[in-house]
Amino acid sequence: MAHPALLLAFSDHGATVTGDEFTDWYDNEHVPLRVDVPAFLSWTRWKAADGAQPTWAASYDIASYEDTLRPPYTTLAETRSEREARVLRDVGYMERRMYELIESPVLPPAAAFDENKRTRFVRFVSTDVKPSGEDVLNRWYDEEHILMLSKLPGWVRSRRFVLREWSRTGVEGQNDQQPVPRYLAVHEWESVDAVLDPEVRKSFLTPLRAELDTVLTVLHGRTFEYYRHWERK
Known part of the structure; x- marks a missing residue:
């Protein structure tokens, strides 16, 4: 059985592409082309709230990783416009990560969760462990950490994913090919005051x-x- 997937992209426009053009391309061309592709189930852009870089993130719920290996998903890269090709070539940083959902016994969402809305904040937590440490990582998340988070004001939902593929491009991004951590936790919040205290x-x-x-x-x-x-629509 295919597992649900998540596409996560981190980006910065860099020195060659202006911020205005980057935003116009992302909001009015890049994402809209993906709205009618059946593999995509959600389309959300986020802006850094921690003062760190990259400044932007985009998250997309995907029906399954297998759906990203065949048309019409693969057609997106084959039919890029001249502008999209140029922006992707000249952008400062673009990191693309594809994950599969870990079907672990995590808690259901809070009562405030609404699948038709987005939370105000999201926290992406990347982890890697030594080969001997996967059991400890799973126990910590499944038996303790998410349960503790769920008791804090503002918590809405937590999900866990495992990496399937990644790429890092862009004028600056291509110079850093340090591998992406294998595991990702996505925590959704209406307020992050409590968790950051x-x-x-x-x-x-x-x-x-x-x-x-x-x-x-x-x-x-x-x-x-x-x-x-x-x-x-």
Whole structure:
């Protein structure tokens, strides 16, 4: 059975492409071309809320990873406009990640969850562990961490994914080919005040988290705020 997938893209317009053109291309050409492709189930852009770079993220729920390997999805890259080809060539940073959903026993969404709306904030947390550490990572997320997050004000939903493929391009991006972490957690929030509070974060330092720290090789989180989404008519 095919698992649901997630396409996640991080980007910055760089020095050659202006911010106005980048936004116009993304909002009025790039995303709209994907709205009528059956593999896509949602289309959302986010802007950094943590002061870090890249500044932009786009997330797309996808029916399955297998759907991205055949038309009409593959036709998108084969029929790019002249402008799209130029922007993708000259953009400062473009990182594309494709994930599959991990069907773990995570909690259902909060009562405030509405699949037809977007939360105000999203936090993307990338992790990698030593080969011996996958069981500890899964236990931490499934038995402890997401349960703790769900009790905080503002939490809406958490999902976990495993990487299937990635690419990093752009004038600056092509110079960094450090592999993308294998695991991703996507936490959706209406407010991030509680989860970012230093005292709350201290409460996350449990014995299981200490065990996880012995096998973690990457733990990197980014917080973004809602910018725009699209709907299929």
